[in-house]
Amino acid sequence: MLYDFQPGDTPLLVNVPHAGTELPPDVASRLTAKAGQLPDTDWHVHRLVEGAAGQGASLMRARYSRYVIDLNRGSDDKPLYAGATTRLVPTENFDGSPVYRAEAPDDGEIAERIERYWRPYHDTLARELRALRERHGFAVLFDVHSIRSAVPRLFEGRLPDLNLGTYEDRSCAPELQAAVADMLAGAEGFSSVVNGRFKGGFITRHYGRPAEGVHALQLEIAQSSYMDEARPRDFDPQAARPLTRLLDELIGALARWRPA
Incomplete structure (x- = not known):
């Protein structure tokens, strides 16, 4: 299976495109030792939002690693941010080290x-969003990611805990952005920013068309807010509980939201 999908009965679809860790053998055998540890994975994000189904949201999660292909980039591989970045089929880790021991995938393999x-x-993502819009009159896409709190090659300093992106206010209704931003700003123990370093990747930018009834938001979470970044494969539900509780509240609010 390329992905897991669980349908819901509200207008909300929660999407997790970068928490997958599966690798096809022909890719795994070519990775460097470092890349084989999948350091740029959005570790455990699917576990942070697993309560979404209980609130009526549809839930979609990629199973394969972003090293196979980055689902949050367009198929044209057009850069989304200025400065250092990674590609549709990554050839460098976030720190600039190589992903492949020898030759990277050529155009045919890509x-x-x-x-x-x-x-x-x-x-599938497009079809499910269309179905939600037809059923409810609109759809909300919540695209959830995480990243190490400090990645000097990609951004300066330390990342805020919660990074809301709406493609510079273009991917959702202003009142929806304001409501989510207020919830994040009021979350005790977490720092937040709106449209900072992470303004929304391809998924948010492509599918977020509020004039057509699809509202998209991306949340990039600093991994230090819920896990030990030195031991990324270990998930401690107790340590993650404050964030999980906040995400449950946020997902519930998104599932209940209706356009003005």
Whole structure:
């Protein structure tokens, strides 16, 4: 299976495109030792939002690693941010070290991965958003990510805990952005920012079309807010509980939200 999908009965779809850790053998055998540890994974994000289904949200999660293909980039591989970044099929880790021991995938292999992994995921995501909009009159897409709190190659200093992106106010209704931003700003023990370093990747920018009834928001979470970054594969539910509780409240609010 390329992804897990659980349908809901509200207009909300929660999407987790970068928490997958599966690798096809032909990719795994070519990675460097460091890349083989999958250091740039959005560790445990699917566990942080697993309560979404109980609140009526649809839930979609990619199973394969972003090292196979980055589902939050367009198939044209157009850069989304100025400065250092990674590609649709990454050849460098976030720190700039190589992903492959020898030759990186050529254009033919990249095209094959688009058809095998990228396109089926996005076909399903687009279809489910259309179905939600037809059923409810609108849809809300909540795209959830995480990253190490300090990645000097990608951003200066330390990242705020909660980074809300709405493509510079373009991917959702202003009142929805304001409501979510207020919830994050009022969350005790967490720092937050709106449209800072992470303004929303391809998924937010492509699907967020409020004039057409689809409202998209991205949340990039600093991993230090819920886990020990030195031991990324270990998940401590107790340590993550404050964030999980906040995300449950946020998902509930998104599921109940209705356009003015």
